[in-house]
Amino acid sequence: MRHATRTRRRLRLVSIAASFAALAMVASSCGGDDDGNGDAGDGNGDEGDTAAEGDAADGMGVDDGSTITMWTRAATEAQSQRLVDAYNESHENQVELTVVPTDDYLPRLGTAAGAGELPDVVGLDVVFVPQFTTVGAFLDITDRIEALPFADSIAPSHVDVGTFEDRKHVVPHTMDLSVYFYNKDLYEQAGLDPEQPPATLEEFAEHARAIDDLGDDVHGTFFGGNCPGCYVFTWWPSIWADGHEVMNDDGTEAMLDSPEAQAVYDVWKGLVEDDVIAPGTQDEAGPTWTGVFPEGDIGIMPMPSTTLGLMPEDFETGVAPIRGIDGGESTFVGGDSVGIAANSEVPDQAWNFIAWTLSDEAQIEVVAANDDVVARTDLATNKYSEQDERLVTINEVAAQGRTPYTLKFWEAFNDPQGPWLPLVRGYVFGDGSTIEADNEAITAVLQSG
Template identity: 50%
Template sequence: MARYRARRVVAVTAAALLMTVAACGNDDKAAGGTVAASADDGATLTLWTRAATESVSKAYAEKYNATHKNQVEVTAYPNEEYPAKLASAAGAKSLPDLFASDVVFAAQYASQGLWVDLTDRFGALDVKDKVAPAHVKAGTWEGKNYAVPHTIDMSVMLYNKDLYAKAGLDPEKPPTTLKEFAEQARKIDKLGGDVNGTYFGGNCGGCVEFTFWPSVWAAGGGVLDAEGNNAKVDSKEMADVFALYRSLYDEGVAAPASKDEAGPTWLGALQGGKVGIAPGPSVWLGLIEEKGVKMGVAPIPGPDGGESTFVGGDAIGIGATSTKVAQAWDFLAWTMSDEAQIEVVAKNKGVPTRTDLAANKYSSADPRIVLINSLMAKGQTPYARNFNASFNDPQSPWLQTVRGALFGDAASSLSSGNTAITKSLQQS
């Protein structure tokens, strides 16, 4: 997932973006000025995505292509190269008809004019009020919709049922508070040997935001203001969450490797079957169980209760230089249909992008999947134009804040970090 190994997005010049927008418009006209044909007229549509989302994008395209005259051709690029590829295409006024991106970049791309305004089209959908609210907000800029959900990935608590049983814990009673999570992790850690109570990505800004922030939200705290211009990490809620994880590391309950985990080996640690409980991506459930580890799932709680999740994944919009806007929207609208969400997403154990489809004929067979799907309506997706540079980039002030709060000067790190993150968020 690119969230865990994000690279700095290559900036696109304002002049190039202005030319990009001017070259297209939002009136379903081709570059020559003729009105576009019907929405499903046999057009070939190009769709770009990052490698992390390639399988889902191709599954959508395959299903759509089988029942439509239009044909969608998917091209995937390595996660770390993808932002630069989009920047280059925007500068050359040659964006694909459709492109997806990590949802936390959506506000940035919308503000730069890389996507077509979808406000009227999205507003006309019968299911508009049932589409993942956090993703819809993330793809909105200055009151207009530019992107819709493409894939959903959420953070949850993943726990090893066999280790729970060995530690004398009830495998059917996961923690309902973060304090209870810590106590259960401590009991599992006492099994000794190579077993650890928990694990986290302590050298990965994206990992920490994805798994720690839900506990802050569950406690009623915030991370950013509504416009994404000011940080709010210097709060009691954030301090309490960091203090709990710091104590688990200091006590040796969290695996020692947590300190240097930058993302790449995070999943492997849980697949090894030696970690009791840890917050992580919901999509890891099946990947862990493929290794023979029996897993349970629970919402991520706040220190004293409540629950929330980071609604991650990818957003998708129509490239600002596309001459096939109507046809591209036909595909996007279809991806939000019952058919696509059930037969493409749910059938493959993904999270539907519609809140009303959490329970469906595929998920109903596994209560854990229903639980994961139901969390979408309770979660949040952070919104900021300069999110990557402020939080995900390896040189971001957020990662410096994380390192200080977990392993350094905890007393001052959140305060100084809040100032640095706010400055970064406000960079023009």
């Protein structure tokens, strides 16, 4: 029986290797890249999970001088390297980090998973985590997570999207959120209170219109109008903020033609029709969409939180949560999750590193010290973020954020040739007459084998 289970697991891992090979052109436009238990085990039999789990279920794992291998994609190299360096300086274990070009990362992970040769610690763009957890590529770390003294404070979205059959497989590694950036100088010039950012999506539009009325080269807002991942990252939070969904729970049915979703599109469509959007919006495919606001001529726009450090000093930048039609707040929680490979021979040592990255020491002295988003809600205000209220805002909204769960995220939503882009562009720049058919096309992709 165990042999049959191992065979099934290996066949499924080979299957994802083949499917990820088709993702070689995966772009970095989703989620801020601009920037059960199942069959998971130790690779040698189902009983291996329980033994390894029990060895380290009492806390922080084992630090005995072992070598731990880790892979990360180039998009998150800086954050990963800082954590690895700090860990290696203070622990007997040593982490060997391999950085893979972002566009090559998914195919390489898929191939390694199929061969049972993943590194001990795997960092992975959070939106693609379900494609690995559902085939047993990650070790079940439920008990390890729950044994942590700060378990209830770990930012939930990464953990949730990595939960399969009620078992947890990953925790946050790096966090990137979508938030409103607004130009306080332009707010003042337009007669708006720079300390009162929009409380609803409708108010967002009102502020954008007021700033656009300043004329000259000033524009109300901007967005990546030909960038599928940009829409996902910055518009879906407005749907979530009102308590609505973009897909069903298992990510197999799209709800992007709902009245609630259309209400969000209508706000943006109105801004387009009233020429409140800066030139170039309709053709912006993603590579330069975050470079427009820092030029100082845009009033307000949703962008990745990681761009805060790129804001110029010649005008004052405010940060606020993304709002829904009725208010509320939400964010698309992007970045990378991290887990232990099912084939790892040093799972307790790998957990020692992962658990440490979530500790007060790492989250404050490595993550917060470099103005990155902390992965724990209880550390939203810390000695570094309290020096900049914008960082507190970004850290706090993480608890309200979402990461969508689906096995077909790339094909349905991030692929420029996929069905999501025609839906949203057809609505905002066209007459919206094909929205139901487009939504059905998305569902067909979500349900494809």
